[in-house]
Amino acid sequence: NAGVTQTPKFQVLKTGQSMTLQCAQDMNHNSMYWYRQDPGMGLRLIYYSASEGTTDKGEVPNGYNVSRLNKREFSLRLESAAPSQTSVYFCASSEYSSAVGYGYTFGSGTRLTVV
Amino acid sequence: GIQVEQSPPDLILQEGANSTLRCNFSDSVNNLQWFHQNPWGQLINLFYIPSGTKQNGRLSATTVATERYSLLYISSSQTTDSGVYFCAAPAGGSNYKLTFGKGTLLTVNP
Numbered sequence: 112n113a114g115v116t117q118t119p120k121f122q123v124l125k126t127g128q129s130m131t132l133q134c135a136q137d138m139n140h141n142s143m144y145w146y147r148q149d150p151g152m153g154l155r156l157i158y159y160s161a162s163e164g165t166t167d168k169g170e171v172p173n174g175y176n177v178s179r180l181n182k183r184e185f186s187l188r189l190e191s192a193a194p195s196q197t198s199v200y201f202c203a204s205s206e207y208s209s210a211v212g213y214g215y216t217f218g219s220g221t222r223l224t225v226v
Numbered sequence: 227g228i229q230v231e232q233s234p235p236d237l238i239l240q241e242g243a244n245s246t247l248r249c250n251f252s253d254s255v256n257n258l259q260w261f262h263q264n265p266w267g268q269l270i271n272l273f274y275i276p277s278g279t280k281q282n283g284r285l286s287a288t289t290v291a292t293e294r295y296s297l298l299y300i301s302s303s304q305t306t307d308s309g310v311y312f313c314a315a316p317a318g319g320s321n322y323k324l325t326f327g328k329g330t331l332l333t334v335n336p
Contacts, residue, residue, distance in 0.1 A: 153326030212274030
């Protein structure tokens with residue numbers, strides 16, 4: 112099925128460990144995003160990539176790095192995990208068209224716990 | 227940056243009822259989105275509605291950009307409408323940087 116695929120779905124890390132969240136989309140979208148969602152809150156943008164070869168900081172970039180590997184793939188890395196990074200992480204992609212405007216497609220999320 | 231406020235925070239309906247969700251935003255926008263997150267966490271983009279009115283089945287959305295608010299209407303609600311509804315608007319004029327509201331939690335009971 113077309114869409115955004117995130118891996119892993121669940122992860123438990125110890126404080127100080129590192130990990131990479133993977134995201135791939137097969138809709139040929141130019142733009143990709145990483146969001147985090149904490150209880151009772153909306154999504155907050157961590158990093159985005161407007162197009163292949165570019166990345167920019169969002170609202171909460173500290174403690175994270177990203178790589179836009181190619182048009183399909185956008186990864187998020189936690190170099191030294193902290194308990195404050197316990198959250199649900201969503202990858203998304205988007206494309207603008209004159210017919211429907213900005214259309215976003217989200218992955219199913221990664222539930223990360225840092226102990 | 228832009229402030230996005232949603233009301234009400236929670237709403238409980240009986241199946242078949244209608245509802246209106248509101249989103250207020252603090253700055254002029256050229257991009258306003260509505261999203262639905264189902265109880266299993268999946269996010270769906272419902273509407274791109276910077277101004278005017280759009281309809282998709284039982285859902286419709288209206289944005290009055292000059293007065294800085296948007297409304298999401300749900301008619302003849304069904305249990306599958308349950309979940310959290312978010313609106314989002316661009317921060318700092320960048321359409322890539324959406325600021326989300328805290329959402330409205332809708333529960334539709336059978």
